[in-house]
Amino acid sequence: MSDNTNSLVTRTVTIVGAGIIGLATGIELQRAGHKVRILDKEGIAAGASKGNAGHFASEQVFPLADPGMLPKLPGMLLDPLGPFRIQPAYFFKALPWFMRFIVNMLPGKRAHNGQAIKRLNQASIAALVELTDFCDCSDLVTLNGSLLVFEGTPLDEVTKEYHHYADAGVHVRLLSGEEVRQLEPSLSSNISHGLYFTHVGHTQDPYRLCKAFADKFIALGGEIITDELVAIDCSPMNEVNVSIRLSSGEQHWVDKLVIASGAWSKPFAKQLGHNVPLETERGYHLMMPQKSSLSRPVASYNRKFIITPMLDGTRLAGTVEFGGLKAPLVEARADCLFPHGKALLPELFADATATDGERWMGFRPSMPDSLPVLGRSDKHKNVFFSFGHQHMGLTWSAITAKLVSQEMAGKQTEIDLSDYRIDRFN
The missing domain is CATH 3.30.9.10 (D-Amino Acid Oxidase, subunit A, domain 2)
Known part of the structure; x- marks a missing residue:
């Protein structure tokens, strides 16, 4: 294993949201060599990921x-x-x-x-x-x-x-x-x-599919934390300075943060300086x-x-x-x-x-344009987004997970992310 890969393994990514999007993204990031934990206030697939039409x-x-x-x-x-x-x-x-x-x-x-x-x-x-x-x-x-x-x-x-x-x-x-x-x-x-x-x-069974993803995620060394994200604090364009505070009172420093919390993503984006419709x-x-x-x-x-x-x-x-x-x-x-x-x-x-x-x-x-919000924040380069999938979350879960993982790794993404970036609303 190269020194570059060893360095990558030490990087910690926290994903906010344990629905189908967050779980798929967690697995793809693990496959890319990251250490990943997923945070959700209710646990695995408690929302639309459980009750969708399949x-x-x-x-x-x-x-x-x-x-x-x-x-x-x-x-x-x-x-x-x-x-x-x-x-x-x-x-x-x-x-x-x-x-x-x-x-x-x-x-x-x-x-x-x-x-x-x-x-x-x-x-x-x-x-x-x-x-x-x-x-x-x-x-x-x-x-x-x-x-x-x-x-x-x-x-x-x-x-x-x-x-x-x-x-x-x-x-x-x-x-x-x-x-x-x-x-x-x-x-x-x-x-x-x-x-x-x-x-x-x-x-x-959408829930069993999510549960299978969660089981694989944990088997690969991932951690799923049931707690609610309250606040995000990060310095603009700082590679290593992201702090999240949870409702339990705990505070965590993370290397990378992915907001994949579905309908609850708007206030988190706002804390990061993004107004999304x-x-x-x-x-x-x-x-x-x-x-x-x-x-x-x-x-x-x-x-x-x-x-x-x-x-x-x-x-x-x-x-x-x-x-x-x-x-x-x-x-x-x-x-x-x-x-x-x-x-x-x-x-x-x-x-x-x-x-x-x-x-x-x-x-x-x-979103009013029917497109998800994907990719790196233009304000904080260690923050990424994957939300706004509306009726297509199950359908797009795997491909958007792959795209976010590719961008985080600094690779050319399989699909150009220009049309999905959060700054399209600026």
């Missing part, structure tokens, strides 16, 4: 800021059980974020952001496969695509949606309703068409105990939700609510997923009710 959504190459949403927004926002809602009390707090969101609907910005999303997506599945192989948990990854199904939607609209994806370079096939049911016989006869995304996948999407799921015969995720074009087969049942997910980090779970927003699930899987849920399921709500960290 879908490796590399087909989602379009920014959320879609100008087609504008005429629909008032109705969507006024419907308390609609797929997209702002809690009335939170409207004015969220307004600055939505103004930025609308600006990102401009054609030039939307095209630019779409290309940046596509670059991450194109590398995401291969990176996930490689990381799960390394962590001995490839059995938790299934790569047999996903479906987007239509109920009575006019064929010209379905065809337009097909070309929307195909023209963007997504591997997709247009199916009739009968072809959809050949793939998934339990789906409703009301489904008239489907889009089959052939190059994506899912995990049957991060907002919180409150995502819901209803976990039903019935186990479906589905072999892949099924999303509904009409109903705006997704069904994923899980090891312990069937997960119904997909509603989005803006209401901040403090408002409690709204049970009705989880329960409203059940009639949609029953409509697509009528036999599975024939004798079930929403109250049979487990309601869950978690926080997605969302």
Whole structure:
């Protein structure tokens, strides 16, 4: 082992956040020779990493800021059980974020952001496969695509949606309703068409995937600390002077710091002199105990939700609510997923009710341009960021971990990080 490698091993990296992003990043940094510890106030995968839909959504190459949403927004926002809602009390707090969101609907910005999303997506599945192989948990990854199904939607609209994806370079096939049911016989006869995304996948248990990453991280010598970060103190452009203070009263000096704390990252970035337009999407799921015969995720074009087969049942997910980090779970927003699930899987849920399921709500960290914040701080060269992955945290976990590790090592990153850096908001 060279002197340079020995020196690298002595470097200590602290990652704030033990979700899928922090865990994947921790493993990649260990593989690069760093000594790593992960800090989280609740422990492993306590938030969105546990309750997401489990879908490796590399087909989602379009920014959320879609100008087609504008005429629909008032109705969507006024419907308390609609797929997209702002809690009335939170409207004015969220307004600055939505103004930025609308600006990102401009054609030039939307095209630019779409290309940046596509670059991450194109590398995401291969990176996930490689990381799960390394962590001995490839059995938790299934790569047999996903479906987007239509109920009575006019064929010209379905065809337009097909070309929307195909023209963007997504591997997709247009199916009739009968072809959809050949793939998934339990789906409703009301489904008239489907889009089959052939190059994506899912995990049957996001939490077990995170736990497998955590087990590998610890086996490699990593440490996971359950405590809350309170304050960061570092001297600008100083290579070795980063101090973090925890709620327990402990203070630690670290060589490198990675902020990967999802929806809770904004105040940490602010302490470091960065004002980021991060907002919180409150995502819901209803976990039903019935186990479906589905072999892949099924999303509904009409109903705006997704069904994923899980090891312990069937997960119904997909509603989005803006209401901040403090408002409690709204049970009705989880329960409203059940009639949609029953409509697509009528036999599975024939004798079930929403109250049979487990309601869950978690926080997605969302940026108005639909891009994560990645890479080194331009104010503190020993501080790095990996947050703001919104709906794509599971999908982008392995590739963004690799990119952050490459930059920390001073290497040329596999994907240019210019479009994802925190200084894009200056």
